[in-house]
Amino acid sequence: MQYQGEKINWGILGCGNIARKFSEALAYLPEAHIQAVGSRNLKKAQEFGQSYQVNKSYGSYEDLVRDPDIEIIYVATPHNFHLQHSLLCLENGKAVLCEKPITVNAFQSRQLVQAAKEHQLFLMEALWMRFLPAMAKLREWLQEAIIGEIYLVKADFCIRRDLDPNSRLFNLQLAGGALLDVGIYPNSLAQMVFEKKPTSIYSTVKLGDTGVDEFSSYVLNYGQGEVALLTGGLRIQTTHHAEIFGTKGSILIPDFWKAQQATLRLEGQDPQTVDFPFECNGYEYEAREVMNCLRKGQTESLMMSLGESINIMQLMDEIRDQWGLKYPEDK
Ligand SMILES: NC(=O)c1ccc[n+]([C@@H]2O[C@H](COP(=O)([O-])OP(=O)(O)OC[C@H]3O[C@@H](n4cnc5c(N)ncnc54)[C@H](OP(=O)(O)O)[C@@H]3O)[C@@H](O)[C@H]2O)c1
Structure with a gap:
């Protein structure tokens, strides 16, 4: 995948709290452009889009990922949807920046990383702290x-x-x-x-x-x-x-x-x-790292590698195992 345009075209999947903060940072960065936003509710997407002068709003995530002009999608849904929504993006040819935790457990993380590798697309967990x-x-x-x-x-x-x-x-x-x-x-x-x-x-x-x-x-x-x-x-x-x-x-x-x-x-x-x-609100640093990686043709960031994301999920799996806390996604 080549990212040669003047700006990187972003899509926002899920119009909740953190999506607002991240969009504020993208709006601040001259090298970023929010191409479109997607929500389960069109009116919500339109209202969200208006706040950041985004021209295209979609009333479903499926429509968002099919937008041919989007290069990378920021997945900002609750944790349990990260795997499903990130896979939806990858399968439609989009690079992914997925909110933390990258998935619910390490089994899911490995599945997601495998999919990114198969599609030769960039994937990163949005652990913004690391980039400050x-x-x-x-x-x-x-x-x-x-x-x-x-x-x-x-x-x-x-x-x-x-x-x-x-x-x-x-x-x-x-x-x-x-x-x-x-x-x-x-x-x-x-x-x-x-x-x-x-x-x-x-x-x-x-x-x-x-x-x-x-x-x-x-x-x-x-x-x-x-x-x-x-x-x-x-x-x-x-x-x-x-x-x-x-x-x-x-x-x-x-x-x-x-x-x-x-x-x-x-x-x-x-x-x-x-x-x-912070130059803006702190989310500009992770966004910049993502765009630098895309420009260099990298499929992962060295500052927040996919192996590191899997290791952290594994650690949290082990901690939850000690308590017997299971989510529906745990096998
Ligand atoms: N990096 C950070 O600083 C930071 C801070 C807070 C949260 N996060 C992470 O970001 C993710 C989202 O957190 P948030 O606080 O932004 O959550 P939120 O305000 O509840 O927003 C989540 C969005 O996900 C979408 N969604 C899809 N299916 C949903 C469902 N069944 N129930 C609820 N929402 C659903 C909704 O968007 P639509 O209605 O538009 O479809 C909703 O607005 C979490 O994984 C969290 O860990 C990161």
């Missing part, structure tokens, strides 16, 4: 081993929401629960820092009335006692700090999942804080 400039700084510091040998990663991502059985977050049928929605961020961060799979996992869970995890914690052991202590939750608010501790110092990232700052603390030195304000 503050995270690029973190990776730079880690590569320099500036804080020495890393022993501990601590990160929490718990949000307080009222219990609403109809919300996607608490609905078992829509693959709700803290782990797949917010817990994926600290798990992804630990994976990024240690760059290997944990050798053992210990997790705890508080299951709610709707059958999903309302709060869960994960202790990931990385082999020789290096550890990640992580939490995800939907009913309590935590600080959202990530801290990485090494033998020569530590790194603090406030609001790590939407990071705009990182502080380096080295033994015997004043702390050094670096700010990375």
Whole structure:
């Protein structure tokens, strides 16, 4: 597939919350063009499209994926539809940026990655945190081993929401629960820092009335006692700090999942804080990475590889296995 036009033509599949934020970022980027939006409801698609000066709106996802001018589709439906909707795009010749988690489980992820390979099309999980400039700084510091040998990663991502059985977050049928929605961020961060799979996992869970995890914690052991202590939750608010501790110092990232700052603390030195304000709303960085990959003819991103997405799904499968939490998609 050649992407030679002045702008990359995007399609938006599903007109919910996050699709709005992502579309705002695409509208900000001069190299991006929103060609069309698709919803299960034409009126909703039209209203959404008007907000971002999009000319074409479709009242079904099937019509959207058949638009010949679309080059890449952003899939922004609930988790349990990611496989089905991403396959629909690939089978119609479209590259895919799919919201996190890429699928519900690792079995589905492998199926999706296989389909992308067969169609020789780009596929990436939209784990936007990974592309933020503050995270690029973190990776730079880690590569320099500036804080020495890393022993501990601590990160929490718990949000307080009222219990609403109809919300996607608490609905078992829509693959709700803290782990797949917010817990994926600290798990992804630990994976990024240690760059290997944990050798053992210990997790705890508080299951709610709707059958999903309302709060869960994960202790990931990385082999020789290096550890990640992580939490995800939907009913309590935590600080959202990530801290990485090494033998020569530590790194603090406030609001790590939407990071705009990182502080380096080295033994015997004043702390050094670096700010990375978003150019737009933070989603511009992942969109840029996707378009750079497309221009270079890559079918995956090195910053968020498909193998990495599968590894994270596998990790979350194992955690859910420990609790016996099954979704309809689990075999
Ligand atoms: N990267 C991030 O920062 C971030 C933040 C929030 C969410 N997310 C991810 O994005 C995905 C969507 O989350 P969201 O918060 O945007 O959800 P949302 O507001 O509920 O929107 C989801 C959209 O999916 C479509 N949909 C199709 N079938 C549906 C069904 N049976 N029930 C409900 N919606 C259905 C709907 O679009 P139409 O009605 O237009 O068809 C709906 O508006 C999730 O996988 C989530 O993990 C990512």
